[in-house]
Amino acid sequence: MTRPTTPEARSEPGSLSADAAVDAAAAPAVDAAVDAAVDTHCPYCALQCGMRLAPAPATAGGVEVVERDAFPVNRGALCGKGRTAPEVLARGLRLTQPLVRDPGSGALVPTDWETALDRVAAGLSGVRERHGTDAVGVFGGGGLTNEKAYALGKFTRLVLGSSQIDYNGRFCMSSAAAAGNRAFGVDRGLPFPLADIPRTGCVILVGSNLADTMPPALRYFTELRENGGTLIVIDPRRTRTAEQADLHLAPRPGTDLALALGMLHLVVAEGRVDEAFVAERTSGWEEARAAAMAHWPELVERVTGVPVPRLREAVRMFCAPEAAMVLTARGPEQHSKGTDTVGAWINLCLATGRAGRPLSGYGCLTGQGNGQGGREHGQKADQLPGYRMLADQAAREHVAGVWGVDPDTLPGPGRSAYELLDALGRDTPDGVRALLLMASNPVVSAPRAAHVEERMRALDFLAVCDVVLSESARLADVVLPVTQWAEETGTMTNLEGRVILRQRALAPPPGCRGDLEVLNALAARLGWEKGFPTDPAEVFDELRRASAGGKADYSGITYRRIAEEDGVFWPCPERAEGPPHPGTPRLFLDRFATPDGRARFAPVLHRPAAEEPDAEYPLLLTTGRVLAQYQSGAQTRRVARQNAAAPGPFVQLHPRLADRLGVTEGERLAVVSRRGRAVAPARISADIRPDTVFMPFHWPGEGRANSLTNPALDPTSRMPEFKVCAVRVERADEA
Ligand SMILES: Nc1nc2c(c(=O)[nH]1)N[C@H]1C(S)=C(S)[C@@H](COP(=O)(O)OP(=O)(O)OC[C@H]3O[C@@H](n4cnc5c(=O)[nH]c(N)nc54)[C@H](O)[C@@H]3O)O[C@H]1N2
Ligand SMILES: Nc1nc2c(c(=O)[nH]1)N[C@H]1C(S)=C(S)[C@@H](COP(=O)(O)OP(=O)(O)OC[C@H]3O[C@@H](n4cnc5c(=O)[nH]c(N)nc54)[C@H](O)[C@@H]3O)O[C@H]1N2
Ligand code: SF4
Ligand SMILES: [Mo]
Numbered sequence: 001m002t003r004p005t006t007p008e009a010r011s012e013p014g015s016l017s018a019d020a021a022v023d024a025a026a027a028p029a030v031d032a033a034v035d036a037a038v039d040t041h042c043p044y045c046a047l048q049c050g051m052r053l054a055p056a057p058a059t060a061g062g063v064e065v066v067e068r069d070a071f072p073v074n075r076g077a078l079c080g081k082g083r084t085a086p087e088v089l090a091r092g093l094r095l096t097q098p099l100v101r102d103p104g105s106g107a108l109v110p111t112d113w114e115t116a117l118d119r120v121a122a123g124l125s126g127v128r129e130r131h132g133t134d135a136v137g138v139f140g141g142g143g144l145t146n147e148k149a150y151a152l153g154k155f156t157r158l159v160l161g162s163s164q165i166d167y168n169g170r171f172c173m174s175s176a177a178a179a180g181n182r183a184f185g186v187d188r189g190l191p192f193p194l195a196d197i198p199r200t201g202c203v204i205l206v207g208s209n210l211a212d213t214m215p216p217a218l219r220y221f222t223e224l225r226e227n228g229g230t231l232i233v234i235d236p237r238r239t240r241t242a243e244q245a246d247l248h249l250a251p252r253p254g255t256d257l258a259l260a261l262g263m264l265h266l267v268v269a270e271g272r273v274d275e276a277f278v279a280e281r282t283s284g285w286e287e288a289r290a291a292a293m294a295h296w297p298e299l300v301e302r303v304t305g306v307p308v309p310r311l312r313e314a315v316r317m318f319c320a321p322e323a324a325m326v327l328t329a330r331g332p333e334q335h336s337k338g339t340d341t342v343g344a345w346i347n348l349c350l351a352t353g354r355a356g357r358p359l360s361g362y363g364c365l366t367g368q369g370n371g372q373g374g375r376e377h378g379q380k381a382d383q384l385p386g387y388r389m390l391a392d393q394a395a396r397e398h399v400a401g402v403w404g405v406d407p408d409t410l411p412g413p414g415r416s417a418y419e420l421l422d423a424l425g426r427d428t429p430d431g432v433r434a435l436l437l438m439a440s441n442p443v444v445s446a447p448r449a450a451h452v453e454e455r456m457r458a459l460d461f462l463a464v465c466d467v468v469l470s471e472s473a474r475l476a477d478v479v480l481p482v483t484q485w486a487e488e489t490g491t492m493t494n495l496e497g498r499v500i501l502r503q504r505a506l507a508p509p510p511g512c513r514g515d516l517e518v519l520n521a522l523a524a525r526l527g528w529e530k531g532f533p534t535d536p537a538e539v540f541d542e543l544r545r546a547s548a549g550g551k552a553d554y555s556g557i558t559y560r561r562i563a564e565e566d567g568v569f570w571p572c573p574e575r576a577e578g579p580p581h582p583g584t585p586r587l588f589l590d591r592f593a594t595p596d597g598r599a600r601f602a603p604v605l606h607r608p609a610a611e612e613p614d615a616e617y618p619l620l621l622t623t624g625r626v627l628a629q630y631q632s633g634a635q636t637r638r639v640a641r642q643n644a645a646a647p648g649p650f651v652q653l654h655p656r657l658a659d660r661l662g663v664t665e666g667e668r669l670a671v672v673s674r675r676g677r678a679v680a681p682a683r684i685s686a687d688i689r690p691d692t693v694f695m696p697f698h699w700p701g702e703g704r705a706n707s708l709t710n711p712a713l714d715p716t717s718r719m720p721e722f723k724v725c726a727v728r729v730e731r732a733d734e735a
Contacts, residue, residue, distance in 0.1 A: 038505035039068055039563075041492065042082040043143070043485035044630050046189070046366040047214045048494040049074035049082055050566075053486055053505040060093075061086030062506050063486060072566055073194060073494065077216035080642060081630055087639045088484065089506075094467050095481030096511035108479060113513065113521075119478045120436070121525035123461035124160065127434035133161040133411070137420055137432040140167035140379040141439025142368030145490030145502065146554075147539040148515045149370065150385055150546070151532060152438060153378025158403060158531065159523045163411035164432050166381040168440040169374050170417035170718060171447075175338025176328055176364035177375060178717040182339070183346045183362075183600050184355075185593035186551050187387070188570070189372050189495040190327075190363035192586050198223035200359040201321020204232045204314070206256060206345060207331010207723075208365050211240035212627040217365075218244070230317045234259065235331055236622060237652070237694060238687035247314055251304035253622040253692055254609035254724035256332035259311075260344035261606055262300030264292035266315045267351055274353030281356055281591075281598055288347050288601035295606060303606065305689070319352055323359035330367065330624065334722040336610045336712040343602030350599050356588040366495040368631075373493030376552040376570075377543060381420075382413040385543060386550020395550070402546045403531065416718030418711050421446055425458025434461040438515060443471040444632035445697065447720040448675045449706035465518055470634040471700045482515050483508035490536045491562065497584075498567035499557050548574065551593065556581040609724045610712030611674070613691075617726035619657070620692045621671060623705045624723075629698035637698070646696075649680040649703030653729065654690040658682060661729060668732035671695065673725050676707035679732045693729055697722075 037054040050071025056064035063086050069076035088094065098116030099108040128136050138156045140149060149167075156165040173189070180187035197203060197220040211218050221231055221244060233245035234256065242248040251259050267273060268289060278285050297308040318324050326349055332341045346355070346362045354360040366372050377385040388395035390413045400407035415423065421442055423432045435456070446452040456462060456475050464476040473479045487508035493499050508514075513521075516534045523532040533539055537559060548555035555574035562568055569583040591597035613619060628645035629636045636642040651669045653661075663669060667682045671693065680695065680703040688694055695705040710725040 037066065038503050040486060040503045040505055041500055042078065042369070043085050043088075043635075044081050044369055045214055046368060046371050046495040047073060047217055048369055048492050048500050049078050049216055051078060051082060053086070055506070059086065060090030062089060070566075073496070073498070074216040075219075077219065079215040080628060080645065081636055084639045084641050086486065088467065088635050089486060091509055093638045094484075095469055095479065096509045098481060099479040101477045108474070108476070116478050116480060117518075117521045117525060120463045120480070121522055123463060123477060124434050124436065124522075125526060127460050128160065131431075131433050134164050135431065135433045136160050136162045137164035137424070137435045138162070139417070139420065139435060139437045139440055139442070140165065140374070142167060142169040142172060142371040142374035143439050144370060144374060144379070144515065145492055145536065146370065146373040146377055146499070146543060147490045147536045149374045149379045150377040150543045151516055151519050151539055153383070153385070154403065155519045155523060155532065157378075157410050158405060159526050159528050161409070161411060163381070163414035164420060165379060165414055166417040166420050167374060167379045168417065168442070168445065169368065169371055169380070171334070171445065171720065171722065172330070172367045172371055173333060173364050174717040175333040175335070175714055175719045176342045178339040179342035179346060179602070180364065182343065182602060183350070184588060185595070186587070188497040188587060189366040190497065191361050191588055192359075192363070193496050193498070194220050196359050197221065197325070198227055198229070200224065200229060200323045200325050202230045202232065202318050202324040204234065204318060204324075204326045205241065205245075206234045206326065206328040207333070208327060208329030209235065209239040209241045209624065210329070210365065211244065213329070213367075213625055214365070215627070229321070232314055232317060236689050236692050247310070247317060249306045249310055249314060250689055251306050252689065253620050254335055255304040255606070257337055257341040257344050257604065258295060258300050258303040258606040259306060260341065260348055261292050261295035261604070262297055262304070262311055263315050263318070264344070264348050264351055265295050265300070266297060266312060267319065267348065268292060270315065272315070272319045273351050277353035278351060282350050282601060283596070283598045284601035284603065285351070287603035288351070291603050291605050292347070318348075323357065324352070324354045325359075325361055325363065326354075327363045327365055329365040331723060333364070334719060335724060336714050336719075336721045337607055338714045338719045339716040340602065340604040343604050347601050347604070350601055355599060356592060358586070358589065361588065370492040372495060372497060373491065373499070376493065377547070381416055384546075386547030386554070387552035388550045398549065399546050402542065416713070418447060418713060418720050419718065421452045421455060422711070424455035425460070426455075433459060435459055436463050436465075437472060437476075438465045441470040441472045441632035441634045443475065444634075444700045444704060445706065447706055447709040447711040447722060449704055449709075450676050465515055466634070468634050468638060470632065480518055481512045482518065483512045487512070488514050488536065491540060491559075493570070494567070497569050499554065499562060499570060500567040501559055501562040544574070557583070610721050611710050611724075611726045613726045617673060617728050619727050619729060621673065621695065621708055621725050621727040622692055622723050623695050623697045623709060626696045626698065629696065631698065633698035646698070649678070649696060649699045649705065650683040651680050651729065652683045652685055652688050652694040654688050655684050655686055656690045657693070657729075658684045661731070663731060670730050670732040671708055671727050672730070673708040673710070673727045675710065678702065678704055678707045693727065
């Protein structure tokens with residue numbers, strides 16, 4: 001097969017008959033809507049807002065969103081993305097026929113499922129025969145249900161026999177996960193329900209813009225303040241979230257580690273350490289204390305730009321009440337020192353006794369719909385289901401027992417997401433020559449994206465399962481059109497560790513198949529007739545057994561219980577007799593999940609970002625999100641209302657910087673880093689530090705923020721440095 005590798009032949013919309021295929025399938029609305037309203041959940045972020053879908057045959061999506069007041073997480077509230085989600089169900093927007101690359105024209109053309117699946121099976125097994133099992137890779141996503149994530153990991157290790165699997169969650173909360181595991185012995189986003197937030201005394205929100213990224217959750221923080229509690233927001237930008245705060249600290253991007261250490265220094269200096277808690281429930285304090293003492297407030301001010309009096313004020317606010325929390329999101333985590341940075345925030349909680357007690361603790365706001373469950377059941381490079389580790393012999397034996405295979409046949413841990421993408425198409429013994437991509441769009445969302453795109457083009461074979469023709473799907477040899485959230489049943493685990501059930505509300509278009517059906521059909525073609533059921537309930541049952549006894553134990557959770565109880569919090573082991581285990585909304589109240597039950601301090605020191613500004617690249621770039629668009633935009637850019645609200649990329653910069661550059665509002669700017677260049681209009685705003693520019697990452701093409709970002713990796717979590725790199729900014733038309 002000829003595989004054109006030029007951008008023109010492979011990715012230009014005009015050159016693809018795929019678009020025609022999509023259009024041809026555009027026609028009458030969904031055929032088989034169910035006739036009653038169904039309780040389900042939003043397809044997007046980790047809040048997993050409850051919603052009710054009612055049949056609406058006159059709409060393009062076939063269903064409409066109605067409120068579901070009773071679900072406790074969002075209490076009826078939804079953001080615009082959730083409300084408009086049914087539009088992505090409409091034909092015309094989405095794929096409804098498999099596509100294969102035509103050897104003659106190089107275009108993607110419609111085909112039937114049997115041909116497409118045969119091609120994928122042949123593509124994957126051909127590479128395996130030529131180059132070995134580890135030459136075949138799999139890249140998954142945190143938007144996949146637990147059942148799918150589980151099946152994908154099993155498929156990779158058993159059917160492909162490959163160690164080369166990882167997923168986009170590595171780009172998301174992996175630093176917080178690593179730090180949580182190190183300190184507490186387990187990693188669950190929040191160790192308490194969101195409902196605890198209004199009842200604590202103070203919350204420090206580090207690098208979360210949840211007013212835009214989880215709008216219904218803002219209510220918990222408003223209630224906190226109404227109840228007399230205080231909110232501190234730490235963000236280099238004055239965001240809509242920061243506007244709600246009693247205190248907003250705006251450090252230089254990449255300096256949260258110094259900031260947290262400076263606060264701990266003051267805690268010690270001011271005699272605010274909870275010595276009894278430290279003695280009874282922690283280990284490693286002396287080293288952590290010594291490390292913090294090296295971070296004088298004046299030094300911290302120089303590094304972070306946060307004045308010492310503000311630092312003192314933050315310490316006072318955090319220490320004054322009985323209980324307090326620190327919550328981090330991507331701001332401090334997406335750095336080459338993200339794990340240590342989160343470790344420093346956890347140290348602050350431990351030293352002040354604000355962990356392992358009611359209404360206190362450290363938590364991470366996970367991001368994707370199943371960002372939490374997606375990292376528990378085996379699509380991460382080093383993991384087996386139930387948050388077991390692939391390198392642990394007992395874990396291998398347990399899971400191999402459930403799968404009915406010899407543990408020695410299971411491969412070892414593979415590479416992390418960026419390292420896997422960087423190895424694609426490499427003509428070396430450890431190169432990955434074929435890839436199955438399920439539920440991610442790295443062409444837009446990966447760091448150093450132009451390079452990643454080039455690596456994807458260099459593959460011998462690329463298969464993509466997606467609901468739309470994403471920028472990454474456009475590079476594929478075979479595109480498999482899959483069914484979506486409202487068309488299938490499955491569980492997701494939200495940021496609280498609450499396992500929820502998404503229920504099927506309508507039938508998919510006839511041309512689409514579920515991801516589980518795809519894995520089943522591929523497994524059968526590759527010699528595994530059994531072991532890959534297509535019924536999600538059957539997969540969940542197996543997942544329960546595989547997770548039993550693991551850290552993330554789901555064995556006591558059933559679809560029925562989830563529906564009856566508004567979700568069930570893991571761990572929830574199955575009990576042989578007596579009343580069922582109630583689930584675990586709150587972790588660590590008696591002991592931490594470490595072998596000795598004590599939380600471990602991390603002896604961390606501040607270090608600079610992988611790339612600091614210099615004469616050639618004098619500014620800092622940070623990246624993130626806007627309210628109306630979701631992630632790589634593959635879904636929300638197709639929804640008219642979301643697009644109208646956020647039609648394209650921009651460069652946010654301070655008026656002083658704009659003056660210095662001679663730039664006016666809306667003028668096209670070129671942002672240049674050592675990796676590449678991106679062009680977008682200027683958005684001048686006093687809500688950002690003058691030494692920093694911000695770009696959202698939702699768009700491909702010339703405004704792609706990830707053309708600029710630095711793939712420098714955290715040594716523990718392997719998280720890339722999305723949140724800081726050195727750039728210069730110039731007027732695009734001059735450049
Ligand atoms: N609208 C919308 N909502 C989403 C998503 C989306 O794409 N769009 N995605 C979902 C997903 S997967 C995720 S992970 C979450 C992410 O949710 P958030 O973490 O809230 O989102 P971001 O915008 O990436 O980053 C948050 C803030 O970090 C700040 N920041 C940048 N650099 C630094 C730094 O060095 N230190 C500190 N303290 N702050 C810094 C940015 O200015 C930004 O305001 O959102 C989820 N919800
Ligand atoms: N510069 C910069 N880059 C970033 C970040 C940042 O802050 N700054 N944040 C990072 C973070 S936190 C994240 S989470 C990543 C996310 O980035 P991506 O991994 O690209 O996430 P999505 O855009 O959600 O891609 C999901 C794809 O899967 C498809 N899809 C949805 N549901 C299903 C399904 O059930 N099955 C299948 N097969 N496909 C499905 C969607 O249509 C879409 O094409 O981006 C990262 N990239
Ligand atoms: S906040 Fe998240 S889960 Fe809730 S409606 Fe918006 S995107 Fe969906
Ligand atoms: Mo994320």
